[in-house]
Amino acid sequence: MLKYLRREIRDLEAYEVKERDYVVKLDANEGVDWLDGLNRYPVDRSDALRDKLARQLGKTPGELVFGNGSSELIELVFKAYLEAGETVVSFSPTFSMYRIFTLIHKGRYLEMPLKDMVSLDVEAFIAFANENRAKVVLISNPNNPTGTILSPEAIEKIVREVDAMVVIDEAYIEFSDQPLTDKTRDYPNAVVLRTFSKAYGLAGIRLGYMIAHEEVIGYINRVRSPYNLNVLTQGVGLKALESVAIARENIQMIKEERERMAKVLRDKGFDPLPSQANFLFFQAKKGLYRYLADQGVLIRGFGGDLEGYYRLTIGTPKENDIVINAIEEAQNERSQDR
């Protein structure tokens, strides 16, 4: 949306690399090939990967852009849309990097607390964004670290009623019961981010993608660094798109394991929030966390406002069994101490 675009970006042209046939290519100061043709710069816009993903999603390639994880994509939105001093709004608790990225890109970051860490008062949130003249609204959905999710209707209402770009960070959406749809064609102020790090099991390659209106993607490409995505990540990403059946199986397994683990935790006296992601969020005594860590069972603990809260990623059945045993041991140990 031109309306929200930074003034300095309006006159900028997107870097365009024309892929041309050649006999010798001596136009890009590339070095000598000694390792699998890696001397060549990657295809600038990840064409093969982009075309394949576009077909799978029912999108045009012009509605997609790739980045080194969702991190780069959030930063691209800020680079295109956020003037110095302008406001970014989200709710809390949420992904802690939103605040850092805002600060790095010279914005002001404001959060509205969720009720009981779970539910968002959508009307109040819209008012909060508009009263603070938010330029960008960030929504982690399902939300990290709580695992809770907003309905498509709530998201659409926010997108329609705030006077801002709305980034819907769907890093965990494949683990939810919602369909993978988006309304970016209807709403040019909506930007959807997804990642290969979670459901696709490929955090090591740092690959995320953005879905937005073609006009928005055109602006994003103006602030994207040329050749941003290396050729190795593009290659593995393509392999992943050819292996969707594997991802689908793993997602199904994680969803089943999530319900099993939620029940186990409840049986053991914890109260995990209802999760639509690949993790569970719950309160516990610090002793549990320490005991687990001593056994080599790493879960995520938080500080600050979230002191005493823990986030447990759902693993394979075998990994989860180890967690369950360790929790039981921790509880027995404690009861023996008494």
Add this chain to the structure above:
Amino acid sequence: MLKYLRREIRDLEAYEVKERDYVVKLDANEGVDWLDGLNRYPVDRSDALRDKLARQLGKTPGELVFGNGSSELIELVFKAYLEAGETVVSFSPTFSMYRIFTLIHKGRYLEMPLKDMVSLDVEAFIAFANENRAKVVLISNPNNPTGTILSPEAIEKIVREVDAMVVIDEAYIEFSDQPLTDKTRDYPNAVVLRTFSKAYGLAGIRLGYMIAHEEVIGYINRVRSPYNLNVLTQGVGLKALESVAIARENIQMIKEERERMAKVLRDKGFDPLPSQANFLFFQAKKGLYRYLADQGVLIRGFGGDLEGYYRLTIGTPKENDIVINAIEEAQNERSQDR
């Protein structure tokens, strides 16, 4: 240098990932392993790669940071040091992305022209930077696209006398006759950037590194995204460091070929600038460029102020022979046209 650091970054802590031994790792919402352990996030600070490079350079790991090409590293300097509206200074012509990155990071970009596109009046440049209250000075050395180089003494004088962070972009330094040294320990306002894209022949993996004072690297890590460098690039980078002999041979070959090609161009009536990089910069008629392109010989042409100038990357002897033949054909064709 704290003096130049952005105020907002002073209270920020660098993201630190503690690498711990584990039995099950369920703290980072990683997915299920189905492809070579790529479900794990990469090591955040590229430890193995960093340790090996540090040993080769005689640096401590704390003096190095890696990025997705020099592009990300330039942006990291701006993120840490450049407030909105502050000035970035370079000379012209130089790498065109400096202007774009400055604009994206909300700075003001000023260039001082080189004399005859070759020589920099160092005194005047220092005055230019200081009069314009430059916060960051960018020096491409050897300079892209001219191929010319500043002496270590000139660089040191600039670093000493400007009141700014000085980024010395040494993307092509390995092709020069200067030793690979830097004075970042003596001058905490000096930042050196190098890349695996040119002399190492690995543009496809997008790998660059920064050398700076440990204090500066500490600040840079505050604005670097967690896990910025994917695991595949880290792996190939390590392989490259184990294959320095290959790189050294290729560099020697390119340097010899550069002298051969410079002589050929001069013999054919062109006047390439003396180059310390892996390319030659010269003026030509547009007809030559078009003829070469029609033959599949791609060289780089420029627009704007550099209309009529061309940059030819030095290739292998075989590639260069094809270029020579194509230039001869172009010249014969033109003489027959008469």
